[in-house]
Amino acid sequence: MEDMDARRLFAQRLREGMAARNLKQADLIAAAGELGGKLGKSQVSQYVSGKTLPRPAVLELLSRILGVPEAWLVGEGAQTPPAASARQAAESRSEASAAASAFVQSEASASASGRNPAAPPAFQRVATPQAPTLQDQDTTSQRRAPMRQFTKSTKLENVLYDVRGPVVDEAARMEAEGERILKLNIGNPAPFGFRTPDEVVKDMRQQLTECEGYSESRGLFSARKAIMQYAQIKGLPNVDMDTIYTGNGVSELIQLCMHALLDTGDEILIPSPDYPLWTACATLAGGTPVHYLCDEQAEWNPDIADIRAKVTPRTKAIVIINPNNPTGALYPREVLEEIVEVAREHQLMIFSDEIYDRLVMDGLEHVSIASLAPDLPCVTFSGLSKSHMIAGYRIGWMIFSGNKRCMRDFILGVNMLSNMRLCSNVPAQSIVQTAMWGHQSVKSYVVPGGRVCEQRDYVYEALNAIPGISAMKPKAAFYIFPKIDVERFNITDDEQFALDLLHDKKILITRGGGFNWDKPDHFRVVYLPRMGVLRECMEDLADFFSYYRQ
Numbered sequence: 001m002e003d004m005d006a007r008r009l010f011a012q013r014l015r016e017g018m019a020a021r022n023l024k025q026a027d028l029i030a031a032a033g034e035l036g037g038k039l040g041k042s043q044v045s046q047y048v049s050g051k052t053l054p055r056p057a058v059l060e061l062l063s064r065i066l067g068v069p070e071a072w073l074v075g076e077g078a079q080t081p082p083a084a085s086a087r088q089a090a091e092s093r094s095e096a097s098a099a100a101s102a103f104v105q106s107e108a109s110a111s112a113s114g115r116n117p118a119a120p121p122a123f124q125r126v127a128t129p130q131a132p133t134l135q136d137q138d139t140t141s142q143r144r145a146p147m148r149q150f151t152k153s154t155k156l157e158n159v160l161y162d163v164r165g166p167v168v169d170e171a172a173r174m175e176a177e178g179e180r181i182l183k184l185n186i187g188n189p190a191p192f193g194f195r196t197p198d199e200v201v202k203d204m205r206q207q208l209t210e211c212e213g214y215s216e217s218r219g220l221f222s223a224r225k226a227i228m229q230y231a232q233i234k235g236l237p238n239v240d241m242d243t244i245y246t247g248n249g250v251s252e253l254i255q256l257c258m259h260a261l262l263d264t265g266d267e268i269l270i271p272s273p274d275y276p277l278w279t280a281c282a283t284l285a286g287g288t289p290v291h292y293l294c295d296e297q298a299e300w301n302p303d304i305a306d307i308r309a310k311v312t313p314r315t316k317a318i319v320i321i322n323p324n325n326p327t328g329a330l331y332p333r334e335v336l337e338e339i340v341e342v343a344r345e346h347q348l349m350i351f352s353d354e355i356y357d358r359l360v361m362d363g364l365e366h367v368s369i370a371s372l373a374p375d376l377p378c379v380t381f382s383g384l385s386k387s388h389m390i391a392g393y394r395i396g397w398m399i400f401s402g403n404k405r406c407m408r409d410f411i412l413g414v415n416m417l418s419n420m421r422l423c424s425n426v427p428a429q430s431i432v433q434t435a436m437w438g439h440q441s442v443k444s445y446v447v448p449g450g451r452v453c454e455q456r457d458y459v460y461e462a463l464n465a466i467p468g469i470s471a472m473k474p475k476a477a478f479y480i481f482p483k484i485d486v487e488r489f490n491i492t493d494d495e496q497f498a499l500d501l502l503h504d505k506k507i508l509i510t511r512g513g514g515f516n517w518d519k520p521d522h523f524r525v526v527y528l529p530r531m532g533v534l535r536e537c538m539e540d541l542a543d544f545f546s547y548y549r550q
């Protein structure tokens, strides 16, 4: 209770201080940067709404920005709003950062003069500086002009990537202040003990001296040959060495393809929920992502009727993510055949992201959609980050298959962009053959008794045992996407839910909205941590949901 009062009082003083300075939250963030500090968007919003109190270093920074004593900010002294606020409120917002620096000096001189911290702050703007000496005249006059602000491009306005978004910034801030956070937000296997096989590391070491130059832009012959052979085994038709490209992860290749294909206004069908990079890259390329529904009631399979309903004359392509991130779904052959049928009817390109294709459980088999579409233009994406658990080396690839004649011009565009980035990381290319064809350590993880399989079973049971939470059992990958009974918990804002869980339990998850899911009723858990950690985490989660109401 005391803590709540302190938070409220602090929030009130902070708001008063900001109003007096005519500073918005964004101005605080900018001013902190100018003073060599760091404040995150959600962090400031937490302070302003009274959700949390700042650590001492942050309190000091805020007091410097606002030009008020720390003691006043935490509620000591008179409550009266600063006298100078009316005048300052009339000043333009653009002066905010200049004001912030000025107030630093004001504060410094105030403390030097021994001002009583309990008294309401005077908020005096610094008087005109003394006449500059000849020596510093130039720089001083430059300093007086308000610095032009460098804003991000408008192209980024609708781009979302919450897997590393504002809640993650808040977690980083908490970590910097000494908190330990359990990160269930990102599918990064190595920190959870999934090691790169020794043979792969040894082979890279051995070849390092031969990897000093750029490679051919699409990639080393040995790497592309290994990828081609795998494609042949998966039944991809009409594959050749010239249309296999390696990239610095699948991420780079998604971006490259979206830029090569999409003109402003071109539509591309992308699943909802999705792996958000697809939507982000399509948007950045000027295209219009159109989300089709994956249906939780149907084991998260794509809803074919919804796909059909969303095709328009501007639709150029459809993306599928199989096995799926974030749901863990694995699409059966019949569903894939139906998608191929829609693509055939409407002459769509198929992009299939199959980066989890070897992480399939329950004795099921992964089918590449391209193997069912010899007459259609298909691009299949995969890499070493997930199915081989080697995410840090940054190596992925894409394979063109099926009808290449109709995508001749698109391929020219892809070649151009591929050449422009010169080539992908060459040491990583050098171990593709070893990793793809040597001992497959992941095989032992996904069978009964294996780490991934056991952790999946446990998390699935534990989540479904929490009143108000339900989840479909994942068949592949290492994610689960539980549903929250939002009425029970009164949840209307999933980012707030993620922040509250982070603050209360030090658990970092990704909100459903981060996957272009349009309701606040899901979140994604990465179940890579070892069983002991997962147990503790699920107990904390159960406790959180026993009291949480938004």
Ligand code: PLP
Pocket (backbone or CB within 6 Å): 187, 248, 249, 250, 251, 252, 275, 321, 325, 353, 355, 382, 383, 384, 385, 391, 395, 396
């Ligand atoms: N595609 C999907 C579906 C993913 O989940 C991820 C990463 O989480 C990527 C692509 C990016 O992979 P890479 O590490 O190869 O860039």
